[in-house]
Amino acid sequence: xxxxxxxxxxxxxxxxxxxxxxxxxxxxxxxxxxxxxxxxxxxxxxxxxxxxxxxxxxxxxxxxxxxxxxxxxxxxxxxxxxxxxxxxxxxxxxxxxxxxxxxxxxxxxxxxxxxxxxxxxxxxxxxxxxxxxxxxxxxxxxxxxxxxxxxxxxxxxxxxxxxxxxxxxxxxxxxxxxxxxxxxxxxxxxxxxxxxxxxxxxxxxxxxxxxxxxxxxxxxxxxxxxxxxxxxxxxxxxxxxxxxxxxxxxxxxxxxxxxxxxxxxxxxxxxxxxxxxxxxxxxxxxxxxxxxxxxxxxxxxxxxxxxxxxxxxxxxxxxxxxxxxxxxxxxxxxxxxxxxxxxxxxxxxxxxxxxxxxxxxxxxxxxxxxxxxxxxxxxxxxxxxxxxxxxxxxxxxxxxxxxxxxxxxxxxxxxxxxxxxxxxxxxxxxxxxxx
Numbered sequence: 001x002x003x004x005x006x007x008x009x010x011x012x013x014x015x016x017x018x019x020x021x022x023x024x025x026x027x028x029x030x031x032x033x034x035x036x037x038x039x040x041x042x043x044x045x046x047x048x049x050x051x052x053x054x055x056x057x058x059x060x061x062x063x064x065x066x067x068x069x070x071x072x073x074x075x076x077x078x079x080x081x082x083x084x085x086x087x088x089x090x091x092x093x094x095x096x097x098x099x100x101x102x103x104x105x106x107x108x109x110x111x112x113x114x115x116x117x118x119x120x121x122x123x124x125x126x127x128x129x130x131x132x133x134x135x136x137x138x139x140x141x142x143x144x145x146x147x148x149x150x151x152x153x154x155x156x157x158x159x160x161x162x163x164x165x166x167x168x169x170x171x172x173x174x175x176x177x178x179x180x181x182x183x184x185x186x187x188x189x190x191x192x193x194x195x196x197x198x199x200x201x202x203x204x205x206x207x208x209x210x211x212x213x214x215x216x217x218x219x220x221x222x223x224x225x226x227x228x229x230x231x232x233x234x235x236x237x238x239x240x241x242x243x244x245x246x247x248x249x250x251x252x253x254x255x256x257x258x259x260x261x262x263x264x265x266x267x268x269x270x271x272x273x274x275x276x277x278x279x280x281x282x283x284x285x286x287x288x289x290x291x292x293x294x295x296x297x298x299x300x301x302x303x304x305x306x307x308x309x310x311x312x313x314x315x316x317x318x319x320x321x322x323x324x325x326x327x328x329x330x331x332x333x334x335x336x337x338x339x340x341x342x343x344x345x346x347x348x349x350x351x352x353x354x355x356x357x358x359x360x361x362x363x364x365x366x367x368x369x370x371x372x373x374x375x376x377x378x379x380x381x382x383x384x385x386x387x388x389x390x391x392x393x394x395x396x397x398x399x400x401x402x403x404x405x406x407x408x409x410x411x412x413x414x415x416x417x418x419x420x421x422x423x424x425x426x427x428x429x430x431x432x433x434x435x
Contacts, residue, residue: 020151037191039096047088094197110140110203111210129218130159132213133211138162141200143187150175150183152222164188169195173208177216185211195353247298253289257282301339302346310342312335314349314367321357330369335377341427343405345369345378348411351396352380352423360384362420371429378425386415400425 048162055077114136130148136162138146145164150157164170165188175183189195204208221267231289233337260282268275297303304313319326362384368376397413400423404411409427416422 040092044082044089044098045086047092048081048085051081051084055080094199109209113140114207114210129214130157131161131393133214134159137185137187137207141203142190144190145186145188147186148175148183148211149186150219152219165192171196171201171204173204175208175212177212182212182215182219221247242296242300245292249292250289253285253292257289260285301343305342305346306374308338310345311369313346314369314419317350317353319353319357324357324362326353326362326367327364328367328369330367331371334371337371337429341376341407341429344407344409345376345425346425347403348400348423348425349378349380351400355396356380356382356384360386360420374429376427378427379422381416381422382420383418384420385413385414386419386421388411 024393052074056073058073114133130150134146134148137143143162145160145162147158147160170186170188173185173187175185176179185204187196187204229418236241260278264275264278264282267278294303302313304316307313308316311328311334314330315328317326353365356362360382362382363381365380366376368379368381397411400411404425407427409425412424414422414424
């Protein structure tokens with residue numbers, strides 16, 4: 001969880017006039033707040049005095065022959081003041097805010113300023129954009145407290161600017177992108193016991209929409225970076241595994257072959273029987289080394305794909321039982337598919353058949369492969385017993401999901417009405433490209 005307090009960071013943008021004074025009761029007010037209050041109530045006092053003076057003076061002109069106008073002129077002045085003081089106060093409130101805080105309710109100008117601050121960030125990551133967003137909103141609208149909580153792949157992250165004044169009403173605005181809430185914007189009023197105005201709320205909601213788009217872009221960037229790191233990690237792990245297999249498997253085998261060949265050279269004439277025994281050992285070791293090489297090659301890419309193509313490889317998948325029949329329905333000629341996509345389809349089909357043989361108690365399974373311009377779909381169905389009510393996904397099903405997700409696809413497991421299961425794997429053809 002990220003927690004940023006820009007007031008403690010001299011490099012962060014500061015709210016102007018943020019010279020807090022401690023008032024009685026523990027309420028912290030800034031110089032801007034004191035200035036705006038002073039202007040507001042000073043002008044209101046002047047307004048009330050002016051209205052009273054004008055009404056009473058007009059009464060004096062009307063009743064010029066009297067020393068004092070009738071008492072009801074004074075009452076009229078008070079009624080006018082009471083009736084107009086709230087609208088005048090609201091209008092003055094907005095004008096003074098614009099004067100003192102130097103902001104206006106044009107959402108495009110504020111959003112443009114937010115974009116300019118974000119453009120200055122070289123890395124559009126949550127660690128960089130969240131502090132920039134809360135600082136810009138607080139500085140632009142002169143809000144003493146702004147907090148954003150957003151969901152990212154690593155969990156919820158919260159960034160806070162300033163501190164919430166006591167006796168202020170908190171406000172929470174959801175951050176939404178395409179009808180999905182991805183975070184929340186928390187703020188509060190500028191003054192104790194005074195909520196934000198309607199124009200403030202409209203502007204904050206406009207900003208929230210822009211922030212939602214920005215956070216979604218940051219989430220995509222974060223996911224892309226995580227995907228790249230996973231790709232690099234997987235590649236290095238694969239290299240480590242191959243190195244270990246070569247070093248621990250083929251290496252000792254080839255070294256033993258070299259020693260046996262040396263021994264054979266010295267015994268072939270002197271001891272033919274011993275030479276025959278060494279040759280038998282050499283044959284067994286060569287067979288073992290060949291099996292190791294085939295296993296390594298198969299782990300990298302199933303050789304059936306190169307020998308028969310994807311459809312032929314699906315037709316030649318090995319079954320460990322004769323009690324299961326199989327049909328394969330696929331186009332006679334497939335369009336060119338990326339190698340990674342071919343391997344994923346083959347592996348998922350192989351795992352599905354393996355699960356059918358082990359768990360389904362089925363007598364027949366069908367493999368259907370369909371490829372159009374945008375999607376490749378593999379469907380494996382069986383007439384077995386289906387999934388139990390207490391089913392928990394095992395290693396095989398998780399492996400199928402992982403293989404599909406790596407290429408931007410998905411795997412769905414559905415029960416059949418007549419019994420059995422249908423495993424459907426869908427892949428975008430643009431989601432898997434050759435390296």
